[in-house]
Amino acid sequence: MSSSLAGKLNRKEVKTMDRKATVVDYLEKCNAYAQASIARKMERGEVDETESWKSYVEFNEHAIEEISNGTLDHWFSPPPSQNMSDARRIDADSLEHAERAGWLSGLLSPRPLIVASTQDENGNKNLAPYTSVMAVSTGPPLLVASFSCNRDGRYRDTLHNLRTTKRAILHLMPSTLSSVQGVDETAAPLPQSESEWNLSGFTPSTHDPLLMNEAVAALEVEFIEDRALPDAVARLAILRVTGLWTSEQSIPPEGLDILCQHGHDRLTPSPNSWGKKVLKHYGKK
Numbered sequence: 028m029s030s031s032l033a034g035k036l037n038r039k040e041v042k043t044m045d046r047k048a049t050v051v052d053y054l055e056k057c058n059a060y061a062q063a064s065i066a067r068k069m070e071r072g073e074v075d076e077t078e079s080w081k082s083y084v085e086f087n088e089h090a091i092e093e094i095s096n097g098t099l100d101h102w103f104s105p106p107p108s109q110n111m112s113d114a115r116r117i118d119a120d121s122l123e124h125a126e127r128a129g130w131l132s133g134l135l136s137p138r139p140l141i142v143a144s145t146q147d148e149n150g151n152k153n154l155a156p157y158t159s160v161m162a163v164s165t166g167p168p169l170l171v172a173s174f175s176c177n178r179d180g181r182y183r184d185t186l187h188n189l190r191t192t193k194r195a196i197l198h199l200m201p202s203t204l205s206s207v208q209g210v211d212e213t214a215a216p217l218p219q220s221e222s223e224w225n226l227s228g229f230t231p232s233t234h235d236p237l238l239m240n241e242a243v244a245a246l247e248v249e250f251i252e253d254r255a256l257p258d259a260v261a262r263l264a265i266l267r268v269t270g271l272w273t274s275e276q277s278i279p280p281e282g283l284d285i286l287c288q289h290g291h292d293r294l295t296p297s298p299n300s301w302g303k304k305v306l307k308h309y310g311k312k
Contacts, residue, residue: 046103047100050094050103051094054090058087061080061083061087065080065081065084117130128291129291132158132290132291132292133291137289137297137298138158139158139160139199139285139287139288139297140156140157140199140200140210140286140288141156141160141172141198142197142200142213142229143156143157143172143185143196143198144195144196144238144239145185145189145194145195145237146188147219148191148192151219151220151222152222152231152236152237153185153222153223154213154222154223154224154229155183155184155185155223156210156213157172157185158288159172159174160172160197167267169251169265170197170246170248170265170266170267170268171263171264171265171266172263172264172266173263174253175261176260176261186264189250189253189264189266190250193250194237194247194248194249194250195247195248195250195266196237196238196239196247196248196272197245197246197247197248198238198244198245199242199243199244199245199246199283199285199286200241200285201241201242201285201286202284202287205228206241207286209228209229210286210294212226213226213227213229229241234272235247238272242272243283243284243285244272244285246268246270246271247268247271247272248266248267248268250264250265250266251264251266251267252265253265281302282297285297
């Protein structure tokens, strides 16, 4: 691009043109390779096998035309700036409960999706999904989880079962659509005597009746206590990890491919686009 033309464009427009030029260059190289393949196949008499290559070239030519005439400019526009230069402050107490929950879920994400498996004193088994589980100590290994109540003031069956039987298995689920469908079923409000196992399609392991076969990994926990939260109806439970269920032979250095909540009421795979180790917290060596 000439310096005179660049001077008439702002930086955002220059970046957009550079992105478009890169894609067009790539597509033109793809077409050059395809045309060479067509020529070789024609020489060998493999005429029937050239049709798919010709369609490929036509598709790329159409894409190049739409990039060049501006039809696809919105594909190349950079995402909106995400910093505090144009920020506004929202008073959290001024929001309705549902709106405040949406903001908190959208900002504090992604978070791993946990399916808790418990049973009551009569042996009735329960499954329930949570994203409010967090590790707070590794020595001893402690987790915290918050448990809400419904409009009638009845707390989740999971909390009741933890209080009475003192045990749960917390499952990390694979990032598949079938897993999402099963997890969604475990969230259905059921009477305490009915089990989500029957709706979810998940199956218990022969190793432990609370362990789910379909999970990627699981944490076996012991209930320590639950405490009231300031000015809230939710209770904060403290859980001690007593066992790890995994098929991994070593610590997964990049984490596991598991379901996460990202945004409000939205499940996604765990982030894996890029990563960088941060080691300064170990101190200088």
